[in-house]
Amino acid sequence: MSVITYRQALRDTLRDEMARDENVMLLGEEIGLFEGSYKITEGMLKEFGERRVRDTPISEEGFVGAAVGAAMLGLRPVVEVMTINFSMIAIDQIINHAAKVYGMFGGQTSVPMVIRTPGGGGQQLGATHSQNIELFYAFVPGLKVIAPSSPADAAAMLRAAVRDDDPVLLLENLGLYNSKGEVPDGDESVAEIGRAAVTREGSDITLIGYSRMASASLQVAEQLAEQDISVEVVDLRSLRPLDRQTVVDSVRKTGCAVMAEDDWLTYGIGAEIAASIQEGAFDYLDAPVRRVAMAEVPLPYAKPLETAALPSAESITTAVKETLSAVGKRVG
Numbered sequence: 001m002s003v004i005t006y007r008q009a010l011r012d013t014l015r016d017e018m019a020r021d022e023n024v025m026l027l028g029e030e031i032g033l034f035e036g037s038y039k040i041t042e043g044m045l046k047e048f049g050e051r052r053v054r055d056t057p058i059s060e061e062g063f064v065g066a067a068v069g070a071a072m073l074g075l076r077p078v079v080e081v082m083t084i085n086f087s088m089i090a091i092d093q094i095i096n097h098a099a100k101v102y103g104m105f106g107g108q109t110s111v112p113m114v115i116r117t118p119g120g121g122g123q124q125l126g127a128t129h130s131q132n133i134e135l136f137y138a139f140v141p142g143l144k145v146i147a148p149s150s151p152a153d154a155a156a157m158l159r160a161a162v163r164d165d166d167p168v169l170l171l172e173n174l175g176l177y178n179s180k181g182e183v184p185d186g187d188e189s190v191a192e193i194g195r196a197a198v199t200r201e202g203s204d205i206t207l208i209g210y211s212r213m214a215s216a217s218l219q220v221a222e223q224l225a226e227q228d229i230s231v232e233v234v235d236l237r238s239l240r241p242l243d244r245q246t247v248v249d250s251v252r253k254t255g256c257a258v259m260a261e262d263d264w265l266t267y268g269i270g271a272e273i274a275a276s277i278q279e280g281a282f283d284y285l286d287a288p289v290r291r292v293a294m295a296e297v298p299l300p301y302a303k304p305l306e307t308a309a310l311p312s313a314e315s316i317t318t319a320v321k322e323t324l325s326a327v328g329k330r331v332g
Contacts, residue, residue: 002185007177009151010040010116010158014078016188017162018048021076024162025052027063028080037082038118038177064090064115068097068167071113076162084119084171085129091136098167099142110165114158120173120212120262121310127298130306132263137169138239144193145239147171149214151181153237156191164193171239173212173262194241198250202232204329205256205320208247208273210236213260213292213311220316229331231320239269247273248280255286256327258319260311265293286327290319 004012018024030037032045032055045053056063060081067077081087087094094115101111121130138145144166148154154172161168199214200221209217214235221231234250236243251257257277259270270291277289295309321331 001182003180004151004183005177006151006154006172006179006181007038007040009155009183010172011042013155013158014040015044015047017159018044018052021162022052023074024076024078025054025070026078026080027054027056027067029056029058029063029082031055031080036080040116041080060086060090061093064093065097067113068093068101068111071111071167072101072109076112076114078114078116078162081115081117083129084117084133085131087115087117088133094137094143094167094169095140099140102166103142111167112165114161114168114170116158116170116172118172118174118177120175121294121299121306122175124301124303124306126301130299132261132294134169134171134239135263135267135269138242138269140240142167143240144168145171146193146237147173147211147239148237149176149209149211149235151179152183152187153191153197153235155183155187156189157193157237159188160191160193163190168193171211175212176215179215191237194238194243196237196243196246197235198232198246199235200231200233202230203254204230205258205324206232206234206247206250206254207258207260207316207320208234208236209260210239210269211262213262213316216311216313217260217316220313220320223313224317224320227331229320229324236269236273242272242276244276244280247276251277251281252284255284256323257285258290258292258316258323260292260316261294262311263294264296265291266296268293287323290323292316292319
């Protein structure tokens with residue numbers, strides 16, 4: 001068992017998949033000579049050459065469209081879009097082509113491609129470079145959208161995405177790149193896309209998150225355990241397909257739920273989770289589902305304002321304690 005960063009887990013898995021299958025290729029801005037803005041593709045050009053590691057022009061619509069065509073013809077392109085904010089320039093290629101080809105052509109051709117892209121605030125990158133707009137893509141049938149929160153999941157879910165015959169958007173939160181976790185040596189596990197994980201069992205309340213907020217939720221649960229508050233944590237891991245059943249089963253056990261997300265509250269992923277709980281566990285609820293999300297503002301650049309706008313461990317803890325207090329459960 002090795003302890004490695006989220007960044008290293010992605011890099012190692014990408015290298016392994018390139019070595020395993022010669023049809024896997026990389027495309028993106030500055031991923032070759034510069035080795036990527038976040039160094040995920042470090043060493044790839046030297047090892048695999050220009051045929052399989054392609055530096056592209058600064059044209060997201062162009063290189064994502066090229067990847068769609070390459071995938072239709074049998075390759076397995078892995079595209080790095082420098083931030084999810086820039087994916088909006090390629091949104092037509094992603095939503096109207098990658099997601100639609102299989103259905104519109106009656107299954108005659110698939111689009112086995114991966115789009116890796118980081119997002120999230122906390123890095124003082126300003127309002128247009130700090131967004132979590134995964135909802136744009138999770139809304140669309142034909143795409144798979146995944147959001148690993150740990151190095152082990154980053155490896156297993158990237159491996160699954162590369163081998164999947166459908167287009168997959170893999171979300172990488174900037175705040176997770178340097179986080180560390182255990183990854184089994186020689187691990188070649190392939191995650192099941194569309195399956196949530198109960199990362200900590202508990203009995204008092206269910207805490208649900210994905211990506212950075214799944215990691216933060218686990219930390220909150222561990223801290224609250226010291227106050228004799230038993231929190232069950234559900235990491236969604238996949239936003240499409242969405243594993244509603246694991247969420248519902250957990251809430252039926254605990255009777256309370258808090259959803260934590262890094263995007264805006266209105267129309268967010270949390271709204272879908274709350275609706276799923278209402279439909280599947282209404283008779284088991286002791287309190288309304290509580291949601292914790294980002295302030296509904298363009299994210300400020302100034303660090304104190306940026307920090308105040310983002311959800312935090314403290315805001316999650318407050319929501320958990322207020323929910324438990326409302327139903328008469330003892331809180332420390």
